[in-house]
Structure formats: C-alpha cells, structure tokens
Amino acid sequence: MNINHFKNRLKHVIKKCDRTFIVGHAYLDLDAIGSALGMYYIITSFRKQAHIIIDDEKNEKGVDKVLSEKDFDLSIITSQELKKMSPSSKDLLIVVDCNKNFLLQSKNVVEYFTNIVVIDHHEESDDSIKTSLSIVDTKASSTCEMVSDLIRSYKLKPSSYISTAILSGIILDTNNFVLKTTKETFFAAYFLTALGANPNRVQYYLKQDLDEYIERQKALTNIEVLHKKIALTKSDGKVKYRREDLAKIADTLLLFNDIEASFVIAPLGDETIGISARSIGNIAVNEILDHFGGGGSKHEAASKITIGTIKEIQKNLIEVINQYMNNM
Numbered sequence: 608m609n610i611n612h613f614k615n616r617l618k619h620v621i622k623k624c625d626r627t628f629i630v631g632h633a634y635l636d637l638d639a640i641g642s643a644l645g646m647y648y649i650i651t652s653f654r655k656q657a658h659i660i661i662d663d664e665k666n667e668k669g670v671d672k673v674l675s676e677k678d679f680d681l682s683i684i685t686s687q688e689l690k691k692m693s694p695s696s697k698d699l700l701i702v703v704d705c706n707k708n709f710l711l712q713s714k715n716v717v718e719y720f721t722n723i724v725v726i727d728h729h730e731e732s733d734d735s736i737k738t739s740l741s742i743v744d745t746k747a748s749s750t751c752e753m754v755s756d757l758i759r760s761y762k763l764k765p766s767s768y769i770s771t772a773i774l775s776g777i778i779l780d781t782n783n784f785v786l787k788t789t790k791e792t793f794f795a796a797y798f799l800t801a802l803g804a805n806p807n808r809v810q811y812y813l814k815q816d817l818d819e820y821i822e823r824q825k826a827l828t829n830i831e832v833l834h835k836k837i838a839l840t841k842s843d844g845k846v847k848y849r850r851e852d853l854a855k856i857a858d859t860l861l862l863f864n865d866i867e868a869s870f871v872i873a874p875l876g877d878e879t880i881g882i883s884a885r886s887i888g889n890i891a892v893n894e895i896l897d898h899f900g901g902g903g904s905k906h907e908a909a910s911k912i913t914i915g916t917i918k919e920i921q922k923n924l925i926e927v928i929n930q931y932m933n934n935m
C-alpha cells in the first residue's frame with residue numbers, strides 16, 4: 608500500500624475532529640484489537656482524544672490477554688456509552704479490520720457519524736460503509752500491517768506493548784507468516800520487533816485452548832479432495848463451532864501439498880450451518896460461496912445457512928464447485 612498517499616489526509620481528519628472513536632468487527636480478534644490499539648496510539652500521539660468501542664460480551668482469550676496487559680490508561684466504551692457521549696459532526700469514527708456495517712461490534716454506531724474512516728484489508732463491495740476516507744488494501748496481510756506502515760510513516764515510536772499487540776495481528780492473520788505474507792509483511796514485523804515487539808508474548812497470546820483444538824481436529828477426519836486441488840471437510844454435526852474455528856480449519860487445509868482451496872462445513876448454532884473457505888488465490892472462493900448467500904474475497908469467504916442438513920449442503924457445494932471448475 609502506498610501509505611504516503613493517505614497519511615496526510617488521515618492526520619488532517621484526526622486533527623480537525625474533536626474526538627475519535629475506533630470500532631472493529633464483532634467477535635474481536637487479534638488483528639482487530641491490535642489495529643484498534645495502534646490507531647488509539649496514533650490518535651493520542653496527535654494529542655487528540657480516542658476511545659475504543661467494544662460491545663462483545665465475552666472476548667476471545669487472546670484479546671483478553673492483550674487487554675489485561677495494557678500499561679496505560681485506555682478508554683474502552685460500549686456503544687451505549689457512546690450514545691451518552693452524544694457524538695456529533697465534529698467527531699470521527701475509525702472502523703478497523705472490517706468495512707461492512709453488519710459485521711461491526713454494534714450496527715448502529717455509524718449512524719452517529721458523518722466523518723468515517725475505514726482502515727481494512729478485506730475487499731469492498733456495494734454494501735461497504737460510506738466513508739469520507741477509505742484506506743483499504745486487499746494485498747496487505749492484515750490491518751495491523753497497514754497500521755504498522757502508518758506508524759512508521761508518522762515516525763512514531765510506540766511502546767513494546769503496542770508493538771507486540773500489532774505484531775500479534777499480523778501473525779494471526781498470516782497464520783505465522785504462511786498466508787498472504789509479502790516482503791511488506793516481513794518488513795512490518797521487522798519494524799515492530801525493532802521497536803520492542805515481543806514474539807514470545809505473541810505466541811502466548813495465540814496459545815489455543817486444547818479442547819477447541821481437539822474439536823477442530825475432529826472436523827479434519829472427513830476430508831475429501833476434489834479436482835485434485837480442493838479440500839472439503841465437514842464435521843459430524845454434533846458440536847457447534849465458532850466462525851473463527853471454521854476459518855482455522857480451512858487455513859489448516861491450505862497447508863497441504865497441491866491444495867489450492869479449502870471448504871469446511873459445520874454447525875455454528877442450533878439452526879445454522881456455516882461454510883468457511885480459503886484459497887491461495889487461483890480459485891475465487893467468494894464466487895462459489897455467493898451461491899450460499901456468503902461473502903468475502905477470493906482468498907477467504909464464509910456463509911451462514913439456515914436451510915438444509917450438513918449432508919445436503921455438502922452435496923450442493925460440490926455441485927457448485929464442479930460447475931465453477933468446469934467454467935474455469
């Protein structure tokens with residue numbers, strides 16, 4: 608991303624507004640919280656007031672670990688509290704790691720603002736949030752990589768805590784520098800580590816729950832390979848998974864020889880079944896999941912389905928994949 612193109616405009620909007628509120632997607636992950644903390648740091652370095660909006664009732668463990676280690680006064684508010692602070696046209700909303708209203712921590716936050724900036728690495732579409740400034744780079748590994756670039760361009764020197772939080776987002780989204788990793792990604796990791804980011808701490812943030820790991824492994828026992836390059840797996844339907852678990856299973860499937868795309872089908876709730884898909888980029892998984900009301904980019908896509916059984920969905924999915932492959 609050519610950050611120089613945006614850095615002055617971004618600084619200008621932040622400086623001219625009274626208060627800046629930062630919001631990420633619901634079910635915060637390390638990329639969302641890391642980039643939110645990075646932006647919080649940038650804004651306060653410009654001597655402006657910042658607040659992070661979090662409505663999630665329960666944080667993912669890694670996010671909890673990051674937040675519990677904070678070593679400065681951090682203002683975290685809920686969208687209820689935001690309302691009481693009566694945001695006006697003099698305030699700014701920065702959306703990180705997401706560009707769609709329905710994915711946000713709270714759907715109504717955008718309504719309070721006329722000044723909105725999006726900083727994100729996911730593809731935009733017609734239903735993306737209307738902004739005054741969109742800094743979107745789908746080639747970036749993570750929003751944290753972009754925020755790291757911004758910090759560097761402003762010649763700021765964040766603390767080891769902030770640098771570590773930002774590095775954790777990069778490492779999460781690249782699955783330890785495997786996915787979407789470019790020279791810019793390594794450069795950002797170098798830059799953050801030189802500032803004092805602690806890779807051991809990142810591995811501690813990323814430590815997973817043994818039970819969740821075992822459940823994920825169970826979903827990997829039913830793998831079939833289509834067209835010699837697409838891995839598809841489904842769970843037995845007994846356990847509910849979180850969206851991020853399905854994403855991790857799909858990530859894992861991409862690690863195998865010849866596999867260019869992966870699909871995972873498993874229940875998300877009592878009435879909903881999720882499909883999560885990943886691709887190294889040759890197969891546009893978003894076009895395939897489009898048939899299942901899903902969205903995303905050619906690298907990653909997901910959908911939530913409320914009709915049919917896992918078996919039926921699997922059968923339909925295979926048909927759609929076959930059609931797609933035949934038209935390639």
Ligand SMILES: [Mn+2]
Nearest residue numbers: 638704750780
């Ligand atoms: Mn991300």
